Amino acid sequence: MEKVNRNERLAVLLKCLTDSPGEIMTLGSFAELLNSAKSTISEDIDIVKNLLAKLDIGTIETIPGAQGGVKFVPGFSKAKSVSILQSLCEKLSDTQRILPGGYLYMLDIIYNPKLVRDIAWIFAGQFFDKGVDYVITVETKGIPLAFAVAECLNVPLVIVRHNSEATDGPSVNTSYVSGSAKKVQTMVLSLRSLKRKSKLLFIDDFMKGGGTAKGIIELAKEFECEVTGIGVLIETVNPAKKLIDNYISLLTLNIVDDEEKIIDIKPSLL
Known part of the structure; x- marks a missing residue:
């Protein structure tokens, strides 16, 4: 490969790193790919690191040792996360979203790729250090968000069903309340x-009572697995006592009043 200029190298480094969050990449592999010296690649990575900090979309960590290298860690600053969540609250506070029975319409939010990507990036920053092997969710509405989080963490997605299908092969069934x-x-x-x-x-x-999350924890035990993190986009303020304890919610829904046409929803991460 012919030698490339710095702008081209920076573009390649940025794409390679951000496309594979958490994956350790060596300076040698980049040097070979870009036909450049390791010292040059090291300088380029410092530039990319500073650029990521300015864009507020994550950082680059250096892993020392013979098997070391660099890896991209996704996530927003707290200020940017809160700004995104406040914007979501404004969208969700539109009283036109109130459905009969006091429900809140939010399909346009959780099926919007740009919004879901931002939400997933916030979750990625919260859970990246957990070293998760899989993101798991329950069909169906949580799938787009869970898939986006799995992509940000660079791990597979597992979807739990309510009914078994022949194409799944042998399955484990569990009941939950x-x-x-x-x-x-x-x-x-x-x-x-x-x-x-x-x-x-x-x-x-x-999440309202936390029954689904508790069911996932019990199901994980059947596979000798551990649920090391739980993240929900919206939790209701009531019931105050959930069936699980350790979880992160991004938004808290205080009230949806069909008669008074009131929606009170606030960011949880402040």
């Missing part, structure tokens, strides 16, 4: 979905 409706429901996961002893991150769009 919904924290809000107090109904017994079923979770089904193919035996081939997870490797034993894996670390899981559960991502969902909405």
